[in-house]
Amino acid sequence: MIVENIYWIQEWAKVRQAEVVRLPDSFEIHDSFLKHMSKEEFDSAFKEVWNMFTNIYGNIAKFPEVFGMPLHKSVEYKYSTKEARESRSAAYRPLKLLFYLLNAGDLHNGTIILDVNKFKAINDVKNIPIIFERLSDYGFYFDGLKNYKIASESIYILYPDNAQVLTVLKSMADKVHITNRINDFLSCHYKLFQDDTNTVNYGHGADIIADKMHTKQEKEFVYAMDAVLSEMGYYAGSRESNEGPGYAYYSKESEIRKKGPYHYLMSSNKTKLFLYLRIRNVSKCIDYLKECPDSVKQIFLWSDTGCSNRIKGTCIYGQEYAIDGNTYWRCGCCNAPFYFSPIINDIPHYIKLVELGLKK
Secondary structure, eight states: OOOOOOBHHHHHHHHHHHOOOOOOEEEEEEEEOOSSSSSHHHHHHHHHHHHHHHHHHHHHHGGGGTOOOOOOOOSSSOOSSSSHHHHHHHHHHHHHHHHHHTTTTTEEETTTEHHHHHHHHHHSOOOOOHHHHHHHHHEEEEEEEEETTSSEEEEEEEOOOHHHHHHHHHHHHHHHHHHHHHHHHHTOOOGGGGGGOOOOOOSSSSSSHHHHHHHHHHHHHHHHHHHHHHHHTTTEEOOOOOBOOOOEEOOOOOOOOTTOOSSSEEEETTTTTEEEEOOOOOGGGGHHHTTTTHHHHGGGGGOOOHHHHHHHHHSSSEEEEEEETTOOOOOSSSSSSSSEEGGGGGGGHHHHHHHHOOOO
16 A cells, blocks of 8 residues: 655645646736747746746655655654644745745846855755755756855856746746745746736735635635625635635624634635635524525534544533534634535525524
C-alpha cells in the first residue's frame, strides 16, 4: 500500500500548487507591460512562468528531500505544532527566493544583474544553496555562484531558453514590490498585469475567495452570494485561516475590526469553497427544513466530534439537536457550526435558515 503525505510539507505543497490562480482563456495586459514584447509573446512567456510555479510546488510534494524541505511526519506532529506550522510556509521557499533575487536585481539585455548586498539584506529563505540548484533545474542559469553558494558581489541570472520569461518575472516582482502583493507572486496571479505598475484594482471584496476557486460554478456562487448579502446590508471583511482566505459577513461594521461572530462566511478551504452559516438554534429551523430540497437537509444530517471543550464538558457554543428521531452534535467554538459546499440555487434557503436560527 502506498502512503501519501508522509510529511506535512507534502500536504502543504499540494495546497500551494492548488492555490496557483487558474488561468482563464484570455486576460488583460496593461500596455505598461508590453514595452518589450507583443501581447502574444507576453502570454506565451507568462504561461511558461505559470507552469514553472505549478511544477515547483508539485515536485516539492513528490520529492521534498531534494528541495531541502523540513521532513516532519504528520503521524508524529499534530496539526498545531511548530513543526507542522513550519511546513505550511516552507513550500514557498523557492519562489520567495526567486522574488528576492528579482527584487534585488536589475534587468539588462535579458539578464538580471543582482546586487548581492541588497539581496542579503532582504532574504530570509533557508538552505539557499540547495534551492539555487533546484532553480537551475527549471531553466535558470546563475553566474557568480560556487557550488551554488554566493561567491561574488554580483550575480548574473539568465534564462537561456526564453529571455522573455525573465522580463515577465521581473515585471511581476516589481509590481508586487510596489503594491505589497507578495501572495500574488507566490500564486502567480495573472491579474497583476491588468492595471499599470502602481495600480491594483482586484483582490478586494469577494475576489478574495473567487480568485482561489477552480470551477466556474464556485466562482459564480461567490459573486451571487456576495450580491445577495450586500443588497441585504451586510458588512463584509476578510477572515484568514490556515486553509485559505475567507470572506465574512456581519450585521455591524464594528464586528469586522473585532473579528466578531459573523452571520455568513465564504471560505477557500484548500481551494474548495465552503459556506458557513451562523445557526445557534436548529429547533427553530426544523419546520422550514421539511420544505427544503435534500441538498439543504443534508447540511444538518451529520455530526462532528466537537473540540476539547466538549470533552472537558465546558463547551458553550456547540449544540445538540434531533431530526426524525436522530440526535446530532455540532461544534461552534472556532467557526459557525454549519458548513458545506454550497449550491447557487439554494441561496434563498441559506438566508432563511440563518434568519430563523440565528437567535437562541
